[in-house]
Amino acid sequence: xxxxxxxxxxxxxxxxxxxxxxxxxxxxxxxxxxxxxxxxxxxxxxxxxxxxxxxxxxxxxxxxxxxxxxxxxxxxxxxxxxxxxxxxxxxxxxxxxxxxxxxxxxxxxxxxxxxxxxxxxxxxxxxxxxxxxxxxxxxxxxxxxxxxxxxxxxxxxxxxxxxxxxxxxxxxxxxxxxxxxxxxxxxxxxxxxxxxxxxxxxxxxxxxxxxxxxxxxxxxxxxxxxxxxxxxxxxxxxxxxxxxxxxxxxxxxxxxxxxxxxxxxxxxxxxxxxxxxxxxxxxxxxxx
Amino acid sequence: xxxxxxxxxxxxxxxxxxxxxxxxxxxxxxxxxxxxxxxxxxxxxxxxxxxxxxxxxxxxxxxxxxxxxxxxxxxxxxxxxxxxxxxxxxxxxxxxxxxxxxxxxxxxxxxxxxxxxxxxxxxxxxxxxxxxxxxxxxxxxxxxxxxxxxxxxxxxxxxxxxxxxxxxxxxxxxxxxxxxxxxxxxxxxxxxxxxxxxxxxxxxxxxxxxxxxxxxxxxxxxxxxxxxxxxxxxxxxxxxxxxxxxxxxxxxxxxxxxxxxxxxxxxxxxxxxxxxxxxxxxxxxxxxxxxxxxxxxxxxxxxxxxxxxxxxxxxxxxxxxxxxxxxxxxxxxxxxxxxxxxxxxxxxxxxxxxxxxxxxxxxxxxxxxxxxxxxxxxxxxxxxxxxxxxxxxxxxxxxxxxxxxxxxxxxxxxxxxxxxxxxxxxxxxxx
Numbered sequence: 001x002x003x004x005x006x007x008x009x010x011x012x013x014x015x016x017x018x019x020x021x022x023x024x025x026x027x028x029x030x031x032x033x034x035x036x037x038x039x040x041x042x043x044x045x046x047x048x049x050x051x052x053x054x055x056x057x058x059x060x061x062x063x064x065x066x067x068x069x070x071x072x073x074x075x076x077x078x079x080x081x082x083x084x085x086x087x088x089x090x091x092x093x094x095x096x097x098x099x100x101x102x103x104x105x106x107x108x109x110x111x112x113x114x115x116x117x118x119x120x121x122x123x124x125x126x127x128x129x130x131x132x133x134x135x136x137x138x139x140x141x142x143x144x145x146x147x148x149x150x151x152x153x154x155x156x157x158x159x160x161x162x163x164x165x166x167x168x169x170x171x172x173x174x175x176x177x178x179x180x181x182x183x184x185x186x187x188x189x190x191x192x193x194x195x196x197x198x199x200x201x202x203x204x205x206x207x208x209x210x211x212x213x214x215x216x217x218x219x220x221x222x223x224x225x226x227x228x229x230x231x232x233x234x235x236x237x238x239x240x241x242x243x244x245x246x247x248x249x250x251x252x253x254x255x256x257x258x259x260x261x262x263x264x265x266x267x268x269x270x271x272x273x274x275x276x277x278x279x280x281x282x283x284x285x286x287x288x
Numbered sequence: 289x290x291x292x293x294x295x296x297x298x299x300x301x302x303x304x305x306x307x308x309x310x311x312x313x314x315x316x317x318x319x320x321x322x323x324x325x326x327x328x329x330x331x332x333x334x335x336x337x338x339x340x341x342x343x344x345x346x347x348x349x350x351x352x353x354x355x356x357x358x359x360x361x362x363x364x365x366x367x368x369x370x371x372x373x374x375x376x377x378x379x380x381x382x383x384x385x386x387x388x389x390x391x392x393x394x395x396x397x398x399x400x401x402x403x404x405x406x407x408x409x410x411x412x413x414x415x416x417x418x419x420x421x422x423x424x425x426x427x428x429x430x431x432x433x434x435x436x437x438x439x440x441x442x443x444x445x446x447x448x449x450x451x452x453x454x455x456x457x458x459x460x461x462x463x464x465x466x467x468x469x470x471x472x473x474x475x476x477x478x479x480x481x482x483x484x485x486x487x488x489x490x491x492x493x494x495x496x497x498x499x500x501x502x503x504x505x506x507x508x509x510x511x512x513x514x515x516x517x518x519x520x521x522x523x524x525x526x527x528x529x530x531x532x533x534x535x536x537x538x539x540x541x542x543x544x545x546x547x548x549x550x551x552x553x554x555x556x557x558x559x560x561x562x563x564x565x566x567x568x569x570x571x572x573x574x575x576x577x578x579x580x581x582x583x584x585x586x587x588x589x590x591x592x593x594x595x596x597x598x599x600x601x602x603x604x605x606x607x608x609x610x611x612x613x614x615x616x617x618x619x620x621x622x623x624x625x626x627x628x629x630x631x632x633x634x635x636x637x638x639x640x641x642x643x644x645x646x647x648x649x650x651x652x653x654x655x656x657x658x659x660x661x662x663x664x665x666x667x668x669x670x671x672x673x674x675x676x677x678x679x680x681x682x683x684x685x686x687x688x689x690x691x692x693x694x695x696x697x698x699x700x701x702x703x704x705x706x707x708x709x710x711x712x713x714x715x716x717x718x719x
Binding site for chain 1: 294302303379380381382383384385386387388389390391392393394395396397398400402403406407409411412416419420423424425426428429452
């Protein structure tokens with residue numbers, strides 16, 4: 001007989017509110033297998049019943065850069081810092097794609113899986129994290145494509161100069177993921193109740209691509225519109241793309257200040273996203 | 289015994305209606321009240337949750353001040369009408385949603401089965417889904433691996449284990465899903481109405497497994513079902529809910545009787561809407577209800593008991609050859625019986641007709657009642673679905689002992705007279 005049960009003995013306490021920063025990481029760690037299984041599910045179900053399978057991950061960027069080369073490179077004649085055009089566009093595209101996929105998918109992840117979330121408990125943070133991880137695999141596959149193209153132009157003797165900034169690649173990847181996740185969580189928190197923002201995301205994110213240096217280098221903006229180049233730098237993804245290009249190709253507007261700004265912005269957005277997410281997490285099933 | 293669940297002052301408010309432009313101004317108003325440290329202005333207007341009456345505010349309390357404690361090894365059933373708050377309570381206990389006020393304290397791991405097959409992905413094979421579903425329910429990969437063979441054996445779908453589950457029949461799907469959930473290792477198991485699916489054999493297997501979990505392994509089980517029979521078999525104690533509050537708590541048999549007699553009462557008098565052509569017809573029915581054999585108003589009758597129906601009608605013009613008739617239709621739309629009164633001549637006034645059923649014993653289920661008032665064969669007031677009578681899964685104490693089951697074996701329970709004769713002639717030839 002244990003009649004002296006005191007209140008500290010309880011394992012789980014369910015109440016109306018939790019503290020802002022309590023992410024319940026212990027719970028998250030317990031469910032780490034689920035996170036990996038979700039990633040696997042997304043990956044496997046992507047190419048089930050297809051003939052080409054994971055090759056489809058290549059098709060999208062290949063066709064994209066083909067069009068960019070034709071339209072922006074040749075037809076419009078936007079300069080690309082004297083680099084091989086496909087390589088220039090691919091570097092920008094894979095970074096931007098990773099960011100935009102993380103953002104759009106996490107912003108609808110609760111609506112898409114409302115049925116599941118309404119029936120069973122697991123740490124809600126698993127859902128956006130699985131999106132970020134699934135897309136990391138996709139990024140990895142597309143990065144291999146970039147490396148193939150890179151070696152191809154290298155062997156052809158193109159003017160490519162990799163340098164020490166290349167070592168920042170892991171940080172860059174973490175930053176894109178954190179930016180996508182942070183923005184996505186902010187948007188998802190709002191769209192569970194009011195769906196207006198989802199419309200803005202669906203047409204806004206593709207447009208947002210033009211406010212960063214995917215199809216043009218930052219250097220050309222600084223030459224043509226020096227007074228407005230801050231607008232482009234304002235987008236935290238710009239620094240990431242420019243640093244990525246600079247590290248691999250030796251051209252690009254890399255600066256420590258710009259990177260520092262981007263890093264701080266990323267941290268603020270991730271933190272804001274986490275706080276907002278924590279506030280809605282417990283009850284969003286009722287409103288989604 | 290140690291307490292494993294403690295629920296204190298638990299309440300949950302829901303907002304009715306749609307979220308739209310109007311909601312955001314209200315959200316701002318609530319937010320403003322919160323920063324000033326005031327009480328939420330919209331939660332004050334609390335009403336009990338009775339879905340049959342239209343309330344004044346569009347905030348409704350699905351749960352209001354729930355308090356109870358469960359000890360380890362308890363098997364507790366939660367019963368109540370639709371909308372009594374059963375599912376909301378289970379959702380809070382399984383952490384799908386949070387309460388508005390109050391708290392729940394839990395000791396040990398909690399596993400909930402609010403739906404069978406949650407998170408199954410149609411493209412993945414049975415094997416992959418066992419792992420995915422297990423992980424969703426909170427199992428570690430190693431744990432699933434260890435129990436994999438057991439799960440597959442319980443489900444009985446070995447042959448299809450590497451086929452995508454979208455090719456499964458719905459029965460196989462449910463079998464596999466329940467098998468995963470049944471092998472969860474948790475101290476507390478929450479089950480919501482999952483037995484409504486699957487064939488009879490599998491339902492029996494599920495009930496057996498739940499029984500084994502609570503009685504054999506000493507785990508705590510919370511079970512919600514409309515199948516009173518299953519609740520009665522599995523649970524020692526019952527929490528009876530009504531309009532978002534706990535109406536009563538106690539032993540299973542006592543609570544089920546209480547439920548049948550009292551909680552269903554408020555719904556059992558049916559008002560019949562006045563017909564539009566009231567001036568053209570000589571009379572109309574305005575009320576109907578079901579009574580047990582002793583004349584007490586009910587809407588659920590124990591299987592094996594007799595009952596009666598009282599129809600109230602008004603005659604506005606003198607009628608000759610007046611007949612009132614009732615038809616009974618099963619849930620499967622099979623008309624079971626129609627009965628008429630003898631033709632009579634009636635003067636103006638209020639009347640009631642009593643239809644007594646003392647011949648047929650209906651099987652467990654819901655039967656709708658259609659009502660007709662006519663002059664000979666010419667009906668002037670016909671009401672489709674005027675009322676309903678529910679024959680319970682609980683059997684009447686004086687039911688004929690030869691009736692083995694009250695559902696799934698036909699609509700009529702009355703036994704035929706059966707004699708088994710020991711035929712000595714054959715016996716002698718054999719020797």
